[in-house]
Amino acid sequence: MDANNSEISLDAVFRALNSATRRRMLHEVAHGELTIGEIAAPFRTSAAAASKHLKILERAGLIVRQVRGRAHYCHLNPEPLARLDQWLATLLQDAV
Numbered sequence: 001m002d003a004n005n006s007e008i009s010l011d012a013v014f015r016a017l018n019s020a021t022r023r024r025m026l027h028e029v030a031h032g033e034l035t036i037g038e039i040a041a042p043f044r045t046s047a048a049a050a051s052k053h054l055k056i057l058e059r060a061g062l063i064v065r066q067v068r069g070r071a072h073y074c075h076l077n078p079e080p081l082a083r084l085d086q087w088l089a090t091l092l093q094d095a096v
């Protein structure tokens with residue numbers, strides 16, 4: 001991946017993580033695959049509102065959604081977080 005695409009990916013990850021709700025949703029799916037309804041339940045929000053947040057997480061590559069029948073299941077994709085971790089490690093190393 002070239003530097004420009006990497007920056008675009010990092011921008012999307014930062015945008016997705018900008019919301020406390022999305023960070024909490026990401027934390028929930030980090031524990032295992034959940035349906036949109038299961039993800040939405042702790043937030044007392046509709047499935048439609050939760051789905052909007054999840055689409056932002058999907059666009060950033062942080063979650064993967066699979067449709068099985070009528071149910072939508074989401075699970076964590078750790079790769080973008082690993083890229084973010086590498087970027088932060090480089091930043092901190094350069095700051096020392």
